[in-house]
Amino acid sequence: MLPALYAGLMGWLRGGWQAGVKSEKLKVKNIGVGNHKSLSGDVEATGIDIAFLTFNSQLLTSTPPDFSILIAARNEAENLPQILRDLAAQSFPAGQFEVLIADDHSTDATAAIIAAAAKETSFTLRLIELPAAATGKKAALLAAQQAARAPWLVCTDADCRLAPGWLAAYTALLARQPDTNFISGPVLLTGPENLFTTLMGLEFAGLVGVGAACLARQAPTMCNGANLAYRRTAFEAVGGFAEHSHLASGDDEFLLHAIHARFPGTARFLFAADAIVRTAAPPTLRALLRQRVRWASKWAHYRSAAPQRLALLVLGANVALAAGVGGALVWPGLWPWVAGAAALKLGGDAWFLGPVLGLLGRRRWLAGLLPLQLLYAPYALAVGLAGLRGGYEWKGRAVR
Secondary structure, three states, X not given: OHHHHHHHHHHHHHHHHHHHHHHHOOOOOOOOHHHOOOOOOOOOOOOOOOOEEEEOHHHOOOOOOOEEEEEXXXXXXXXXXXXXXHHHOOOOOHHHEEEEEEEOOXXXXXXXXXXXXXXXXXXXXXXXXXXOOOOOHHHHHHHHHHHOOOOEEEEEEOOEEEOOOHHHHXXXXXXXXXXXXXEEOOEEEEOOOOHHHHHHHHHXXXXXXXXXXXXXXXXXXXXXXXXXXXXXXXXXXXOOOHHHOXXXXXXXXXXXXXXXXXXXXXXXXXXXXXXXXXXXXXXXXXXXXXXXXXXXXXXXXXXXXXXXHHHHHHHHHHHHHHHHHHHHHHOHHXXXXXXXXXXXXXXXXXXHHHHHHHHHOXXXXXXXXXXXXXXXXXXXXXXXXXXXXXXXXXOOEEEO
8 A cells, every 4th residue: 555655656746846847947058247137136235243254355346246155164174175166167147146154163274265265266255253152054054144145045065066057047047937935956966986875866866856846846845955045035034044943953944844835836946957066975874874863853843744744655665665575574475465566666766766867967876776675664764763862963063
């Protein structure tokens, strides 16, 4: 029963993905200064009392930029040069976006690298250092947002890589659908070409695809803070992060749900290859489990039941299949039923993931579906139970 329901869900999700791709049909082109129409309205630059700002003052004009890119950084000295180069290589006009990097009490050269780069970049770059009383990614993003000047806030992570057409892809969507208030973008997991990376990437691609398909169906479930944007006025209208200020994780998805509830039909997924943000896969199984437990810790706090029901159905189908295999080892007569259930489950996965992996350029990962199926039930159970328990470690800090 559960595998059949699961296969039906995969068909529903594939239909959502295809509908989203068809409705968008984004053709991202390089946008030059001559043909770019500003997205900025009358946005007043807001000062901030809790942070110290360093920036290239020659670039800070009286005209607000179209996009403020917000990045929270903690001990990212190794990764910052790469993302700064990617930002400098954007096809979008450098004078029409700004970058604000909030340093969350780094103990390495993070702040020094940002301060030095701010003197040389073609775009406005500002360093925001949090005071002792403010810690964590949420505090960092809020501090950066208070100092931002644009009507659109775009979020990514310091350890990500961006394509040259990243910001132009956002602009193309807004030109086609100007009523948009929230945009979720695609994220690709990268790493060594081995089985471990393939399995992680396959699972991650599934999460990206589910989030995109559900958005296309106007039933938002998940998004990723490594690649998203929201309109400042919509953020303020729903009260920002205030409702879940006591939680250390999940701000991106809570905001998505709040904006969808307040402004139905204005949250969208960006179906564009140029918009893909690349992020490194966790290097070890322990790091992977810590990350997934952090993500799972927010499930109990969702207002909408849709994400929880979706997670339970996926978990139930995987556990049922694993239990069926165990039962067939004892009662061989069950094997035909188990084989049929497995065919439904794997067929549904492949049917849905094919176009998702096509957008991400990783169709070869479909070969990892069978080994992922064998490992997923115990993995998902362990992560789910640990997430309900609460408490995890992030960037060297214990979080409750």
